[in-house]
Amino acid sequence: MTGRTGLLRAWAGVHPTRPAGTLLLISGTLSLLGAQATIDSLGFLLFETPVALMLLVPVVAGIAVAIATGGGTGIPLPEHPALLSARLAWLLALTAAGTLAVSTGQLVGPELTWEPAVRNLLLYAALAVITVSLAGPSMAWLPPVALTLAAMLFGYPPSEPGYYWWAAVMEETVTPGQWGVAGGLFLCAALVHLGHPLLGPYLGRHTERNGDKR
Known part of the structure; x- marks a missing residue:
């Protein structure tokens, strides 16, 4: 048991666990305190x-999940396929923690059920994880925030109820199709996250060879 605890601490130590944990704590607090809150404007912009x-809480939680998957790229650990199971377990554990965080508001009886929050978490986490894998943790916030702002400002038809399909993160109900898209995108993100470390050494060697040719 002590060995497993030490291994878990070592694994958490090479990932940005502390900032991710802080964001998850903020997510849970917002979910709990703002379970019945709504936002009708953004500065001088009024929403339909x-x-x-x-x-919106899943934006923060999704970024937290992605940030915690970063790190370790500069650490001299062997890039072995055996690490895939550990990376996958870490991603799933983070996603489970994010799910708990965005669902905390269910304790105070919000108007919304847990489904739309979890749907949004999967979508935002997937976008952010892909971004972290390809561009680094510092860019994790960009796709979730950009999608949210676009959906809030431009995601609904003029003078008509509902939202466009691409702005489903604003919908208060979840359809089977939305579950499929969210799950499929999260699966793609997991594959990118798992495959990126394996491609790292190859890409590095490829870059070195190109440099030698020059």
Whole structure:
């Protein structure tokens, strides 16, 4: 048991676990305190329909999940396929923690069920994980925030109820199709996350060879 605990601490130590944990704590607090809150404007911009805060909390949680998957790229660990199971377990554990965080508001009886929050978590986490894998943790916030702002400002038809399909993160109900898209995108993100470390040494050697040719 002590060996496993030490291994877990070592694994967490080579990943940005502390900032990710802080963001997850903020997510849980917002979910709990803002379970019945809505946002009807962004500065001087008024929304056609008020947006439940529970739909926005997953932005923070999804970024947290992605940030914690970063790190370790500069550490001299062997890039062995045996690490895939550990990386996958870490990603799933982080996603489970994010799910708990965005669902905390269910304890105080919000108007929304847990489904739209979890759907959004999967979508935001997937976008952020792909970004972290390809561009680094510092860019994890960009796709989730960009999608959210676009959906809030431009995601609904003029003078018509509902949202466009690409702005489903604003929908307060979840369809089977949305579950499929969220799950499929998260699967793609997991594959990118798992495959990226294996490609790292190859890409490094390829870059070195090109440098030698020059």
